Amino acid sequence: MLQRLSVAFVALIGIVALAFAWAAPGAPSPAHLTASGQADTGFRIENGRLVDAAGNDFVMRGVNHAHTWYPQETGSLADIKSLGANTVRVVLSSGDRWTENGVADVAAVVADCKANRLICVLEVHDTTGYGEQAGAATLDQAVDYWVRVQSALHGEEDHVLVNIGNEPYGNDQQTVSNWAADTSAAIDRLRDAGFHHTLVVDAPNWGQDWSHTMRDGAASVFASDPDANTVFSIHMYGVYAQESTVVGYLEHFVDAGLPLIVGEFGFDHSDGNPDEDAILSHTRRLGLGYLGWSWSGNSGGVEYLDLVEDFDVNRLTPWGERLFHGPDGIAETSVEAPVYGDGEPTEEPTEEPTEGPTEGPGEGDCEAVYTISQEWSGGFRADVTVTAGTDLDGWTVTWTHAPGQHVAHAWNAEVTADGANVTATHVSYNGTLAAGGSTTFGFTGTSEGSPQVPALTCAS
The missing domain is CATH 2.60.40.290 (Immunoglobulin-like)
Incomplete structure (x- = not known):
């Protein structure tokens, strides 16, 4: 979700109905999901589930935070944790559209996540809407960035997941058709560069996959990963206004033995009214992770997606109250990552415990x-x-x-x-x-x- 690009979803309205009518192909066999090159440490995929190095199941419960636009909001991760989240998805820039977050900044973000006992999903936002949005970066350019900041991520496989590029294609079907090939190529480049982190890949169509390109191509992309360690991320906004649409998409991945998270979603949007209650209840039923958009700082007409006002943890918005404290919300369902389960803070506190x-x-x-x-x-x-x-x-x-x-x-x-x-x-x-x-x-x-x-x- 790009706060400055809400109008881009208008292009969906005329074609969503057609997308819903397309028939789903048969679910692929999960037999091909056997890992062949698993990393020895860190998160990995087992039987379509995200687990940690010890084999503990981990279900994300958290939010997105627009760090690259608000780097001064250094208390946000502690505030997010204080409301019960176990994960934060952090917006970074590769420098192709906004100011690049360099090695030192990325290392500081990772340290902040660890100090606050959060799992960190780091994402490059510059790829948003490629093929439709002027100036958007390619997945190949996103990989260039990850290689530049690799030193900040080395050895952090048990705390950090790498979300290669946010919403990497708009609605132009000519470019969307390249999603599987380009995503597999990006995964290959990262593995060749020595990344053994769990990788997260976003859907096309501004993340909403109304064309079912990711749904239908996920099995081949997963099979192309030599580490068998890729998670798919769907963003649920106006396309997911009906409970049946939410259920159908989530269950397709679960039935296929393919790992999935809801990497972004809201309670309303300019392209339609997503069914947030269905998203929350069915991710809980299926044991799938979710990350709400977003902590604070939205603009461009989607300010209502702020979870708190002006980055103030004591000023929850109605959306924030729903996500953190409502049924199936974060406070009710979040479990801290087992890597932090020793009862001791990862970083030294300001005073001796x-x-x-x-x-x-x-x-x-x-x-x-x-x-x-x-x-x-x-x-x-x-x-x-x-x-x-x-x-x-x-x-x-x-x-x-x-x-x-x-x-x-x-x-x-x-x-x-x-x-x-x-x-x-x-x-x-x-x-x-x-x-x-x-x-x-x-x-x-x-x-x-x-x-x-x-x-x-x-x-x-």
């Missing part, structure tokens, strides 16, 4: 450790690691906060408060722990003065 005392029940069935990992004026972030003393089918951690200290947003646990008394209970995916196993939940909070570490009680 403070660990709280632990109290367990008499039989020692679990213990919990409370760590203040970040602190700022009027607020803080805490992480709580629960470790099982015996096999557990569920756990509950309770504590009493100091006066003036309150939980704001939590993830990986159901957290409730009655005054200063706080109760955190496991969620569906982290309640079962073998003896010696552990899980971590976290939250951001407000504090009058320096936050204090409470005593904890953990019980099964």
